[in-house]
Amino acid sequence: MYQKSIQAFFRKKTTYLHLAIIIIALAISIITFCIKDYIGNWIELQMEGKDYLKTMVLNAMNEEKQKQIDEAAKEIEKIKYVEEVRKKYLNNISEEHYMYLVTVDNWKHIDYVKKQVDDMGYILGGGKDAFEIQINSAQYIQKFASFVNLFLNILTTIILLLFSINLLKDEKADNMVLKAIGYTNGEIWKIMLVKIIIFVIIAYILSQMIALLLAPIIDTLLFNYGIENYKDYMLNNWNIKPFAYVSLIIFTLGIILYLQINKIKYISDRT
Amino acid sequence: MVKIRVENAWKEYKKKSEIVQALKNVNVEFEAGKIYAIIGRSGSGKSTLLYNIGLMDTLTKGSIYFNEKNVSQLNDKEKSRLRMKEIGFIFQGFNLNKNLKVNENILLPMFINEKYTKEKRKEKVRALLEMLDIGDKANRFPRELSGGEEQRVAIARALANEPEVILADEPTGNLDEENEKIIFEILKKLSLGGKCVIVVSHNPEIKEYADKIFEMNNGELSKNLY
Ligand SMILES: Nc1ncnc2c1ncn2[C@@H]1O[C@H](COP(=O)(O)OP(=O)(O)O)[C@@H](O)[C@H]1O
């Protein structure tokens, strides 16, 4: 039942044109996703064990301000993500002179806590500042990859949707004939869906291969920014997320097709 | 011997705000072994009647009986199986799948018919092509055929599951006189072989072949004209 319809589908030139477009879009989508994901892991790895990055300093500028920061410290303790606020005496100057060390649970929350304290009118120093320069370009690349990835995901979804609509239009007469010769709406739907699933899976496998083939080139590019081992990551990890995304698209298309297939009647010759 | 009865058939289409009454209380009977012609102006509802008889659409009101069994209320699956076993459609535009070869087009209806084994299917295709005098075209694509040949392939496809009823919507609309004659001859032969053939046609020639002629006028079906 499926074989001839699938054969007919893959005898069409447009099928291959569409396949090429989808493969390119999906490949870029997969590559940007992997870059985004890998840099995230890489930054984590760089931060690992460097607990001192999570601690910031609240200092009094002069003697008069000393009392005020006691109040501030109490407030800071209530801020979300703050794990500990500790008083530290600077013995070498005087017994009266101290500062507060503010520790957050995770370096990712440093910016958030700094912002809150800033809003209170105080400044937290230190923390990952020293380290930030190192990961700055990595974070920049990660943001760029995320943006391209999001854009490509939307684009891929739209392209697939357009192809499906096009396929429905293109095969309207054929589907009407299938109905006339006794196929049920459900069978016609299954035939359409199997075609799309095969199409998308071929596109996915080929774009995944392109992503792997391009890994050495991207590895070199990232290496220039001090980010290493992208290639190893690509070769050793199979990311499930792009596949899950593709499956979700197929699922959605399946529902849309189902609603459309039930509308097949006949084509009046005069339109 | 199949018998089809259309009873108080009404069909309306909703086009945006406008409602079109395509069939207005149509009552008619069709029997096996005869060829029926439905003539009438464009837009008078001929196709609508034909496709409702063929269970491709649902009447707004009224019933269709196959051998005294009311089939209007069947579900999609039951209607589909009835179409497969009992009805062969022939269209003005042939509607062959242009990406399938001639024999593959004819095989299409047989895949869902459990009465055929793989061997029997092949045999049937060969027999049909022989019968319709296009035995040498089995491995061609539709674009390599003439219009008359394409329509004969379409007839072969309609006959693949050996239906009792043949419904043809302007089957010669895209053909020249010579091919038109060939197609009408084939339809006549099928009716003589016991099938119930209903042909919608503009073509005056059909009068020479038809046993009964009806005229559609604005959704209403006239009594037998000849
Ligand atoms: N799917 C449809 N939707 C809306 N109106 C339709 C549809 N099919 C046919 N009609 C209308 O129903 C009337 C009868 O059409 P049709 O049966 O195709 O006529 P004929 O075959 O005699 O030319 C026409 O007015 C046509 O515009």
Ligand SMILES: [Mg+2]
């Ligand atoms: Mg018509």
